Amino acid sequence: MNIHEYQGKDIFTGFGLPVPGGSAVQTVEDAVASAKEYGLPVMVKSQVLIGGRGKAGGVKFCETVEDVKKNATNILGMDIKGHTVRTVLITPAVDIDTELYIGMLIDRNTKRVMLMASAEGGIDIETVAKDTPELIFKQIIDPRFGLLDHEAMEMGMRLCPDDIKRARQLASAMQKLYVAFIESDASMAEINPWIFTPEGVGHAIDAKVSLDDNAMYRHPDYEALRDLEAEDPSERAAREAGLSFVKLSGNVGCLVNGAGLAMATMDLVKYYGGQPANFLDIGGSSNPEKVVSALNIILADKEVKAILFNIFGGITRCDDVANGIIAATNSMDINVPIVVRLTGTNEAEGRALLAKTDLGTADTMDEVVKKAIELAG
Amino acid sequence: MAIFVDDSTKVVVQGITGRDGGFHSSEMLAYGTKVLAGVTPGRGGQKFQDTVPVYDTVKEAVTNHGVNTSVIFVPPFGAAGAIYEAADAGCKLIVCITEGVPTVDMVKVMPYLEERGARLIGPNCPGLLAPGIAKLGILPTSIVKEGPVGLVSRSGTLTYEVVYQLSAAGLGQTTCLGIGGDPVIGTTFMDAIIAFNEDPKTEAFVMIGEIGGDAEEQAAEYIKANVKKPVVSFIAGQTAPAGKKMGHAGAIVSGGSGTAAEKKKALEAAGIPVAERPMDIVPALQEIWKK
Numbered sequence: 012m013n014i015h016e017y018q019g020k021d022i023f024t025g026f027g028l029p030v031p032g033g034s035a036v037q038t039v040e041d042a043v044a045s046a047k048e049y050g051l052p053v054m055v056k057s058q059v060l061i062g063g064r065g066k067a068g069g070v071k072f073c074e075t076v077e078d079v080k081k082n083a084t085n086i087l088g089m090d091i092k093g094h095t096v097r098t099v100l101i102t103p104a105v106d107i108d109t110e111l112y113i114g115m116l117i118d119r120n121t122k123r124v125m126l127m128a129s130a131e132g133g134i135d136i137e138t139v140a141k142d143t144p145e146l147i148f149k150q151i152i153d154p155r156f157g158l159l160d161h162e163a164m165e166m167g168m169r170l171c172p173d174d175i176k177r178a179r180q181l182a183s184a185m186q187k188l189y190v191a192f193i194e195s196d197a198s199m200a201e202i203n204p205w206i207f208t209p210e211g212v213g214h215a216i217d218a219k220v221s222l223d224d225n226a227m228y229r230h231p232d233y234e235a236l237r238d239l240e241a242e243d244p245s246e247r248a249a250r251e252a253g254l255s256f257v258k259l260s261g262n263v264g265c266l267v268n269g270a271g272l273a274m275a276t277m278d279l280v281k282y283y284g285g286q287p288a289n290f291l292d293i294g295g296s297s298n299p300e301k302v303v304s305a306l307n308i309i310l311a312d313k314e315v316k317a318i319l320f321n322i323f324g325g326i327t328r329c330d331d332v333a334n335g336i337i338a339a340t341n342s343m344d345i346n347v348p349i350v351v352r353l354t355g356t357n358e359a360e361g362r363a364l365l366a367k368t369d370l371g372t373a374d375t376m377d378e379v380v381k382k383a384i385e386l387a388g
Numbered sequence: 389m390a391i392f393v394d395d396s397t398k399v400v401v402q403g404i405t406g407r408d409g410g411f412h413s414s415e416m417l418a419y420g421t422k423v424l425a426g427v428t429p430g431r432g433g434q435k436f437q438d439t440v441p442v443y444d445t446v447k448e449a450v451t452n453h454g455v456n457t458s459v460i461f462v463p464p465f466g467a468a469g470a471i472y473e474a475a476d477a478g479c480k481l482i483v484c485i486t487e488g489v490p491t492v493d494m495v496k497v498m499p500y501l502e503e504r505g506a507r508l509i510g511p512n513c514p515g516l517l518a519p520g521i522a523k524l525g526i527l528p529t530s531i532v533k534e535g536p537v538g539l540v541s542r543s544g545t546l547t548y549e550v551v552y553q554l555s556a557a558g559l560g561q562t563t564c565l566g567i568g569g570d571p572v573i574g575t576t577f578m579d580a581i582i583a584f585n586e587d588p589k590t591e592a593f594v595m596i597g598e599i600g601g602d603a604e605e606q607a608a609e610y611i612k613a614n615v616k617k618p619v620v621s622f623i624a625g626q627t628a629p630a631g632k633k634m635g636h637a638g639a640i641v642s643g644g645s646g647t648a649a650e651k652k653k654a655l656e657a658a659g660i661p662v663a664e665r666p667m668d669i670v671p672a673l674q675e676i677w678k679k
Contacts, residue, residue, distance in 0.1 A: 119601045122498045223490050269545025269635075272549060274639070275549075277625075277628070279666075281626065323552075325528035326528060
């Protein structure tokens with residue numbers, strides 16, 4: 012789950028990282044009130060879950076109350092790459108001498124958390140990584156000991172070789188960021204930029220944090236950080252129904268058991284010239300209620316002209332799945348053609364059940380995909 | 389022969405009294421896997437299906453039955469704890485089926501396993517099935533067949549689909565292995581490929597990847613330099629949009645990397661055919677095998 016800058020900063024503050032104060036507000040009046048509270052100049056920063064806010068005009072420096080009014084008016088409601096701005100962060104503007112990058116992520120290869128830092132802050136770090144990888148320093152962190160003093164200090168001195176005071180602040184910030192990462196179950200945490208003022212005082216002036224969905228059970232308070240309005244309504248409904256779903260823009264609805272098979276099915280729809288409407292992993296369950304939820308989510312998309320089921324009964328039995336599909340489709344009013352492919356355990360029994368219904372059937376994955384594309388027109 | 393298991397594999401199931409653990413333990417037993425004990429804290433002294441003794445701890449199962457392998461079916465919040473316990477008790481192979489384990493838990497577990505020389509498969513995986521030898525996990529036995537092909541995959545049902553096609557074409561398997569779809573997993577593609585390459589019974593193998601990370605790219609390099617056996621691949625997720633998690637926590641294209649196109653390119657550059665469709669995997673394997 013990706014969270015907003017202001018929410019990431021709240022987490023950072025909780026772990027002792029230096030973050031300039033700020034308020035997240037939804038109205039121009041509140042923006043002005045906050046600006047007065049913090050004292051001008053301030054920054055008005057759009058809170059959307061996408062990068063490139065500055066370039067899109069969603070981050071503005073304001074010297075006067077008039078500036079705040081004007082910019083907050085412009086930014087609230089602005090569309091940034093398909094994301095509507097509903098909240099802005101009002102935060103004191105700080106003088107910037109240098110901008111640096113500090114980030115942490117899960118490194119799949121070493122199976123550890125990796126610290127990445129660069130003196131090239133404030134710009135897109137992926138561009139730096141691609142064009143000038145030598146400017147990014149890395150440190151793999153041993154989970155038994157955390158980010159050790161000398162590791163943090165070495166990294167601090169690499170970024171600020173001529174200023175031990177700045178290097179120390181960086182070292183401390185990186186150690187705090189590691190604790191924040193582990194304790195909040197992050198999958199990614201970035202400070203871009205970390206800045207030093209001309210007086211040499213460091214601040215985290217941005218925060219980009221992703222939290223591990225699998226760890227939400229031990230952070231019940233983080234559920235409130237979810238931006239429900241930024242979520243696609245169908246993806247939200249799927250999440251609440253416990254289904255793994257991603258909306259796409261095609262017209263062939265796909266219900267598949269298993270994530271890998273679901274991806275392969277989408278790919279096959281595209282291969283045969285069709286467009287998948289979604290990714291949906293219905294899981295190992297043959298529960299009719301789950302099938303109903305899945306169908307409701309897919310049918311809410313008016314673009315969907317045909318629906319396919321691609322079920323490989325491994326542990327799940329095909330006759331159970333067939334009963335689930337039949338019960339679900341009987342209980343609903345569906346005006347879109349459905350084709351079902353069932354293979355695996357008890358496949359004959361499953362097919363016999365489907366033969367008694369109006370549901371279309373197919374023997375193979377290829378066949379179900381081709382039929383669905385044809386029906387979608 | 390197979391990879392990671394043999395006739396000396398003796399199994400304890402952690403979570404044997406749960407719904408899934410119980411169901412799959414019966415399946416493992418029915419396949420002839422030596423499931424000698426189960427563990428559920430608080431259920432020590434009971435018997436699973438009137439035959440398999442249940443203990444409170446893995447240590448007791450090791451002491452009483454000499455088990456060396458654990459298969460874990462405990463809920464996500466207890467999964468890491470179960471892995472520590474199995475490794476501490478001396479299990480050298482640990483298969484964690486559980487889906488939804490926090491990544492930070494897995495990061496912390498890894499050095500503990502490395503210190504004890506224990507191999508982990510998973511989490512969030514279907515486990516391993518070596519036809520005729522043992523079933524550790526949830527892979528359906530009805531679709532496998534003994535034979536010379538190895539199969540390693542990040543997926544579950546997609547693996548079944550491919551195994552089904554292999555068996556239907558008369559190509560049996562030495563070992564079918566699902567390594568799991570999470571970002572941090574114990575046994576990687578690379579580990580499986582090295583093992584398949586060294587296994588004298590495995591004559592050819594199939595690698596089923598998906599978007600996210602660069603494990604397929606690394607495997608491609610290794611295969612190019614070290615593997616003489618025929619290998620074919622398939623990558624799921626060509627149509628996946630960037631930044632969206634496709635069911636598996638690890639299946640995500642981030643910052644433009646981890647795409648199916650990149651993986652395909654790296655594999656093909658290493659001389660490994662990448663099947664366009666799942667149904668093309670078997671013909672592709674048959675073709676390079678003949679040569």
